[in-house]
Amino acid sequence: MIAGTPTPGEQRPDDFRETSRGPWARTAELPLDGRGRHVHDLVIEAAAIHTPSGPRPGTVVVDAGTITAILEPDAAVEAREQVRLAGDEVLIPGIVDTHVHVNEPGRTEWEGFASATAAAAAGGVTTIIDMPLNSIPPTTTPEALEIKRKAAEGACAINVGFWGGAVPQNLGRLAALHEAGVFGFKCFLSPSGVPEFDHLTSAQLADAAAEAAGLGGLLIVHAEDPAVLAAAEARGRGTRGEYSGFLASRPDTAEITAIENVIAVVRSTGVRAHILHLSSARALPVLAAAKAEGLPITAETCPHYLSFAATEIPPGATQFKCCPPIRSNENRELLWQGLIDGVIDVIASDHSPAPADLKFAGNGDFAQAWGGIAGLQVALPAVWTAAAARGIPLASVLEWMCHRTAQFVGLTDRGRIEQGARADLVAFAPHAQTRVSARELLHRNPVSAFDGAELVGAVHRTWLAGGTAGPARGQLLSRSDPGR
Numbered sequence: 481m482i483a484g485t486p487t488p489g490e491q492r493p494d495d496f497r498e499t500s501r502g503p504w505a506r507t508a509e510l511p512l513d514g515r516g517r518h519v520h521d522l523v524i525e526a527a528a529i530h531t532p533s534g535p536r537p538g539t540v541v542v543d544a545g546t547i548t549a550i551l552e553p554d555a556a557v558e559a560r561e562q563v564r565l566a567g568d569e570v571l572i573p574g575i576v577d578t579h580v581h582v583n584e585p586g587r588t589e590w591e592g593f594a595s596a597t598a599a600a601a602a603g604g605v606t607t608i609i610d611m612p613l614n615s616i617p618p619t620t621t622p623e624a625l626e627i628k629r630k631a632a633e634g635a636c637a638i639n640v641g642f643w644g645g646a647v648p649q650n651l652g653r654l655a656a657l658h659e660a661g662v663f664g665f666k667c668f669l670s671p672s673g674v675p676e677f678d679h680l681t682s683a684q685l686a687d688a689a690a691e692a693a694g695l696g697g698l699l700i701v702h703a704e705d706p707a708v709l710a711a712a713e714a715r716g717r718g719t720r721g722e723y724s725g726f727l728a729s730r731p732d733t734a735e736i737t738a739i740e741n742v743i744a745v746v747r748s749t750g751v752r753a754h755i756l757h758l759s760s761a762r763a764l765p766v767l768a769a770a771k772a773e774g775l776p777i778t779a780e781t782c783p784h785y786l787s788f789a790a791t792e793i794p795p796g797a798t799q800f801k802c803c804p805p806i807r808s809n810e811n812r813e814l815l816w817q818g819l820i821d822g823v824i825d826v827i828a829s830d831h832s833p834a835p836a837d838l839k840f841a842g843n844g845d846f847a848q849a850w851g852g853i854a855g856l857q858v859a860l861p862a863v864w865t866a867a868a869a870r871g872i873p874l875a876s877v878l879e880w881m882c883h884r885t886a887q888f889v890g891l892t893d894r895g896r897i898e899q900g901a902r903a904d905l906v907a908f909a910p911h912a913q914t915r916v917s918a919r920e921l922l923h924r925n926p927v928s929a930f931d932g933a934e935l936v937g938a939v940h941r942t943w944l945a946g947g948t949a950g951p952a953r954g955q956l957l958s959r960s961d962p963g964r
Contacts (some may be wrong), residue, residue: 520548522946523559524905528570530878531897540571542903545945549899565907569940572878574606574638574904575860576885576895579756579780579828581852582608582640585631586616591833591924594951596856597637599922601949603857604939606638606904607957609889612645612666613677614832620645620677621653622660629956636954638944639904641889643700646688647678654691661958663889664698666756669738670706673803673851679706686745693751700754703738704730704804723793723800726846730805732760739763743770746777754888755779757830759804761814768823778825778888781815783862784853784929786827788812796844800929802830803851816870819880826888827863827880831856831923839927854928857921861937864910868936874910890959903946912938 522542528535529550541549541557551557565571577600584592600608610628612619619625619642632640644662646654654665667688668679680688685701692699712731739755743766746753755767758781770777784802789809793800800806818824832852842848855862860881867877886895894902918931942949 518558520557520559522561522563522903522943523555523557524563524565524571525553525555526565526569526571527553527567529897530570530572530875532883534875535570540897540903540905542946545903545947547897547899547901547903550897566909568909568911569907570874570910571897572604572874572906572908573882573895573897573901574906574942574944575604575881576607576889576891577605577829577831577856577859577881578609578826578885578889579782579830580608580610580856581614581830581832582610582632583614583833585627587614589835589924590614593632593635593640594637595922595924596831597635597640597954598951599857601637601942601944602922602939604860604906604908604942605856606906606942606944606949607641607886607891607894608638608856609641609643609663612643612662613672613674616676618645618647618677619643619662620647620650620657622656625657625660625662632956634952636956637949637951638954639957640954641891641957641959645677646680646692646699648680648684649678651684651687651691654688654697655695658695658697658959661960663959664700664754665692666700666702668702669741670702670704670709670734672702682741685741686749689745689749689751689753693749698752698754700756701738701742702757703742703755704734705737705741708734708737721796721844721846723790723795723797723846726801727790727805727807729847730803732762732807735760735804736763736766739766743775743777746770746775747773750776752776753778757782757785757802757804757828758815758824759785759807759811761807761811761818764814764818764823768821771823779823780826780828781819781824782828782830782853783855783859784830785815786812786866787862787933788929798840798842798844798846798849799927799931800853801839801846801849801851802832802853816866816872820872820876825880826884827859827877828885829856829859831859833923833925833927835925836927839925854921854923854925855930856923858916858928858930858933858935860908860939861914861935862930862933864937865935868910891957903943905943906939907941909938909940911936914938
């Protein structure tokens with residue numbers, strides 16, 4: 481094929497480009513070089529570009545932050561920046577992580593927008609959606625959302641959107657928060673761990689669901705049943721330094737019962753609902769049946785549930801504490817099968833960091849230590865390491881962490897390498913071997929369950945809208961933005 485000739489279905493980059501005036505405009509607006517050829521913003525050539533139809537060699541052309549063409553290798557195009565990836569690198573879409581606790585303002589000593597988004601960019605993440613709790617105030621009113629946006633403005637290396645919260649105090653007033661641009665409403669069915677973000681009773685869950693359904697909104701749920709947890713708490717006493725005691729205090733039935741409650745509410749109200757951080761594979765048949773019924777319910781799991789098993793966690797290693805908990809090796813394998821079968825829809829990090837004095841509170845006592853795992857920067861290599869060990873291709877990992885997460889929150893302009901998509905791109909070396917050091921990670925506190933882990937896969941460079949991701953380059957997103 482002649483260099484620069486588009487393959488079938490591709491658009492020659494010399495013909496069209498995206499501009500602020502409309503979807504597509506003639507590239508007479510593009511500058512010309514000394515020989516009368518159009519000069520593009522960025523050209524990246526790679527031996528493997530992970531497109532929706534599979535990996536292929538080629539050249540990605542970027543103008544005004546948008547992918548304007550994917551051409552054959554060695555395409556004769558001019559650009560202000562020309563990049564040829566190394567032989568061990570592949571080009572993948574930026575990760576869209578829909579479950580991140582940034583905590584700023586109010587608990588910025590736990591994490592902040594500058595540190596979280598720097599870690600995200602270093603890990604190939606180009607978009608995050610921030611959770612509404614652990615910050616003070618929590619994002620439960622339009623006024624609190626504005627405070628959060630002001631804290632984030634000018635501090636973000638990547639793009640950031642915001643979840644709102646559904647708590648007893650704002651039921652009946654979710655419409656204002658919805659109109660302010662949050663991507664949906666998070667609620668807890670058991671205590672959240674922070675006093676300013678109360679959990680919902682079963683009756684309040686039904687009210688929140690009906691209200692969200694009336695708005696065409698999305699309800700995302702931390703699904704653990706408080707009655708089951710209260711009954712199980714005694715089983716964890718006497719073994720507070722042993723992970724087995726903590727695991728016994730948060731049994732599978734807590735998740736199953738709560739998920740059954742959510743499904744019943746979805747059935748009665750029609751609300752679109754999402755189960756956060758699924759850890760129990762025993763809930764998969766319940767979710768599968770709900771999906772087969774046609775109910776609008778989705779679910780996610782997290783890198784730590786796919787990477788670790790309860791028997792691998794040493795006594796007192798409270799850096800592994802999270803709620804719901806990491807369970808058995810058999811459970812881990814069933815979660816992977818749930819992804820393959822499509823019962824679990826997406827993978828998100830649930831990055832939830834805290835200072836060391838909170839993570840190790842009680843000198844190894846799981847009952848006292850703060851629950852939450854910091855894994856934003858290593859989410860992609862952690863999942864890829866575990867997937868590759870099971871013969872699962874990188875394309876599947878990208879589907880779960882890029883395309884489906886973007887679709888889940890309605891950001892249809894990203895998560896895929898194709899013409900017309902945002903040029904949020906990552907140079908990834910899938911065979912590179914790295915050893916994680918928590919002290920070298922960029923999130924605020926040097927604590928992570930992944931500390932010391934031997935991982936396969938390394939992010940070498942991240943582009944945000946065709947430019948190198950970095951301080952103040954990120955945009956603050958709203959549910960009403962174009963691309964949804």
